[in-house]
Amino acid sequence: MRWWLVVASLWLLVALTIPDAQARNRHRNQDGGTRRGKRKRDGHGHGRGRAGRSRPLKIRLVPGPSIPVELGQNQENTLLLESYKNLQEQHSSYNVIPVPNEPGKPVTPLTQEEIQRILWREEEEHREEEERLRKKDEARKKRRKQRKEQAERQRKIVEKRRREEEEALRLQVEKEEEEWKRQMEELERRRQEEEEDRRRKEAAEREARERERKLEEERRRQEEILREELLALVEEEEEDEEKQPKQVEERQEEEEEDIWLRGDVFQMLPKEPEEPDLLPAPIPRPPAATEDELKETEAGVEEVEEVEEEEKEREVVVVNRGSLPPGCTISDVTLTCENVKLIYFPPLAIPELRSLSLEGNNISSIPAEAFNGIPNLEWINLKKNKLTSASIDAKAFKGLKMLRRLYLDGNLLEAVPSGLPPTLQELKISENKLRGIHENSFQDLSSLVILELEGNLLSEGNVDPLAFAPLIQLSYLRLARNHFRTVPQGLPMSLLELYLENNLIEEISETVFNQTQNLNLISLRHNRLDETRIAPMAWINHRNLESIDLSHNHLYLVPSYLPRSLVHLVLVGNNIERIPGYVFAHMDPGLEYLYLSYNKLDGEGIEPESFFGSYNSMVEMCLDHNQLITVPSGINEMTNLHFLRLNNNKLRSIPDESICDPNHSGDATLVTLRLENNYIDPQKVSPSAFSCVRSSSSVILKPQKTK
Numbered sequence: 001m002r003w004w005l006v007v008a009s010l011w012l013l014v015a016l017t018i019p020d021a022q023a024r025n026r027h028r029n030q031d032g033g034t035r036r037g038k039r040k041r042d043g044h045g046h047g048r049g050r051a052g053r054s055r056p057l058k059i060r061l062v063p064g065p066s067i068p069v070e071l072g073q074n075q076e077n078t079l080l081l082e083s084y085k086n087l088q089e090q091h092s093s094y095n096v097i098p099v100p101n102e103p104g105k106p107v108t109p110l111t112q113e114e115i116q117r118i119l120w121r122e123e124e125e126h127r128e129e130e131e132r133l134r135k136k137d138e139a140r141k142k143r144r145k146q147r148k149e150q151a152e153r154q155r156k157i158v159e160k161r162r163r164e165e166e167e168a169l170r171l172q173v174e175k176e177e178e179e180w181k182r183q184m185e186e187l188e189r190r191r192q193e194e195e196e197d198r199r200r201k202e203a204a205e206r207e208a209r210e211r212e213r214k215l216e217e218e219r220r221r222q223e224e225i226l227r228e229e230l231l232a233l234v235e236e237e238e239e240d241e242e243k244q245p246k247q248v249e250e251r252q253e254e255e256e257e258d259i260w261l262r263g264d265v266f267q268m269l270p271k272e273p274e275e276p277d278l279l280p281a282p283i284p285r286p287p288a289a290t291e292d293e294l295k296e297t298e299a300g301v302e303e304v305e306e307v308e309e310e311e312k313e314r315e316v317v318v319v320n321r322g323s324l325p326p327g328c329t330i331s332d333v334t335l336t337c338e339n340v341k342l343i344y345f346p347p348l349a350i351p352e353l354r355s356l357s358l359e360g361n362n363i364s365s366i367p368a369e370a371f372n373g374i375p376n377l378e379w380i381n382l383k384k385n386k387l388t389s390a391s392i393d394a395k396a397f398k399g400l401k402m403l404r405r406l407y408l409d410g411n412l413l414e415a416v417p418s419g420l421p422p423t424l425q426e427l428k429i430s431e432n433k434l435r436g437i438h439e440n441s442f443q444d445l446s447s448l449v450i451l452e453l454e455g456n457l458l459s460e461g462n463v464d465p466l467a468f469a470p471l472i473q474l475s476y477l478r479l480a481r482n483h484f485r486t487v488p489q490g491l492p493m494s495l496l497e498l499y500l501e502n503n504l505i506e507e508i509s510e511t512v513f514n515q516t517q518n519l520n521l522i523s524l525r526h527n528r529l530d531e532t533r534i535a536p537m538a539w540i541n542h543r544n545l546e547s548i549d550l551s552h553n554h555l556y557l558v559p560s561y562l563p564r565s566l567v568h569l570v571l572v573g574n575n576i577e578r579i580p581g582y583v584f585a586h587m588d589p590g591l592e593y594l595y596l597s598y599n600k601l602d603g604e605g606i607e608p609e610s611f612f613g614s615y616n617s618m619v620e621m622c623l624d625h626n627q628l629i630t631v632p633s634g635i636n637e638m639t640n641l642h643f644l645r646l647n648n649n650k651l652r653s654i655p656d657e658s659i660c661d662p663n664h665s666g667d668a669t670l671v672t673l674r675l676e677n678n679y680i681d682p683q684k685v686s687p688s689a690f691s692c693v694r695s696s697s698s699v700i701l702k703p704q705k706t707k
Contacts, residue, residue: 349373436462510535581609590617660692
């Protein structure tokens with residue numbers, strides 16, 4: 001085992017020599033290292049090296065080798081182990097291996113002190129590097145934190161600006177809504193004032209007619225006319241009397257008609273709404289004088305003269321029958337010649353006249369000078385005559401600077417008359433033969449508010465899209481009973497109510513109502529619409545559209561994308577089989593009146609979510625004349641329901657919680673509940689089923705169908 005001793009000795013010698021040489025070289029080159037590094041950075045290091053100056057010795061520190069030792073019992077192994085331990089105690093950390101800068105150059109070992117200084121310096125450099133990295137990391141974190149804080153400040157600024165913009169927009173919207181409400185209130189106030197004025201005028205005119213009637217009866221005794229004239233008057237009176245009973249019967253039939261849509265705004269305005277009646281009704285002709293009355297004429301002359309003197313102070317004047325036919329009456333500023341068989345426009349010279357009614361005659365032309373003697377007219381009624389477009393002179397109406405209303409219904413007009421005064425506010429040309437509306441048909445009529453063109457031959461093909469452009473104040477437009485297949489283009493922006501009943505409309509495009517954001521009511525009953533031909537964005541964003549009538553169309557389900565502001569929805573007389581879930585959920589403040597009578601709803605067509613969104617707003621709902629076999633779910637959650645119609649269905653029972661919620665602690669809200677003509681046994685209905693009905697007499701259960 002002696003050869004092991006030789007090997008170990010040689011290894012120890014090499015290990016001790018090389019570290020000492022490296023330490024000495026490193027010590028010699030320690031001061032010049034920084035300068036040499038600087039020279040390298042400045043571009044001079046390699047040049048000095050090339051000039052012949054020796055470079056410092058590079059060193060490499062490696063762990064000391066571990067010498068394998070065989071364990072034995074002999075003395076040589078024991079000595080070798082002790083020597084190895086002593087060597088490890090002296091050089092326990094590193095072995096220093098010099099690395100020459102130039103190959104072949106001898107290497108000088110380093111001393112232990114040089115090695116220690118090198119290690120200290122490297123450790124110091126390592127700490128400095130760690131400190132530098134730490135500071136760099138802290139600076140990076142600080143910058144990141146600053147960027148984050150800056151982003152947060154920017155976000156807060158943007159959020160604040162966005163809130164300010166939203167607040168400004170909200171205030172602007174509230175201001176616009178208040179302005180709109182104020183305008184509506186002003187319009188309603190004006191309407192009420194006009195209605196009050198109309199009532200006062202009606203009362204004054206009734207009094208005037210009554211005075212005129214008494215005066216006519218007194219003057220009847222002094223009239224000395226021929227028997228032929230008296231007979232003619234008798235015949236005319238008989239004809240009038242035959243017409244009056246018919247009119248009375250018609251009025252009675254209309255009064256007896258059951259208005260079952262209590263909250264339907266479409267029932268409030270008939271096809272031809274009643275206008276302020278400034279004209280008195282024709283005064284009935286007095287009965288023919290008998291012979292006895294003629295004999296008493298002379299005796300009553302003095303009495304008549306006294307009555308005449310009293311009547312001179314009155315405002316009532318009777319027209320001279322020599323210039324107007326019998327039946328014409330004039331009272332104050334109103335002249336009425338209705339149904340008196342006029343065949344020409346009568347020559348008149350009454351400057352103070354304000355209202356003229358020539359309805360129901362056979363007038364076929366209006367000459368240019370027709371209104372020269374009555375230039376202050378405000379209302380002209382020429383309904384039911386024989387007027388044509390060619391028979392009205394272009395200058396006939398131009399001299400009327402105060403004309404407000406013109407009625408031309410029931411004539412033979414094929415075009416809108418030209419030369420209408422710009423002061424006109426109401427124009428009616430219904431039941432004529434209008435074949436088109438041109439771009440200049442309503443030129444200069446910027447004050448027009450009401451326009452009625454019902455019962456003509458109009459369609460989207462013969463109505464110019466620019467025809468309504470001059471009507472900047474138009475609020476009410478009636479185009480019923482025409483031949484439109486689509487909603488006409490170019491509707492004025494000021495429009496509030498649009499009536500298109502009894503047309504051929506099959507489609508509602510997405511853009512047709514874009515310019516009419518003020519629309520409040522649309523009537524489309526008796527057309528050919530189905531839910532697939534109504535564009536989703538046609539009217540969903542309208543903020544003022546509250547009433548839509550789609551009765552008697554071809555709908556199979558309640559249309560989606562209805563206006564958010566909808567209050568009245570009329571769907572009577574369709575083929576509706578289903579109410580989709582959440583179809584009313586987007587409405588604000590919520591649907592109040594829903595009419596689904598005369599459809600095909602059954603128990604499966606109404607989902608539990610069908611009425612979601614209307615539980616707190618629904619006031620009146622009609623589901624009568626359907627095929628319901630159970631009370632639809634959701635009705636018991638309607639806390640504001642006043643009228644409910646479920647009659648003429650197939651209901652067989654009324655569960656306790658189907659109509660009224662037993663947990664509801666508020667006052668009873670239901671005013672009327674109709675359940676007749678079903679298959680319900682009244683004796684099997686629990687009284688608690690109607691706990692939300694105000695009075696038991698408000699529940700109509702009889703009659704019921706037999707099984």
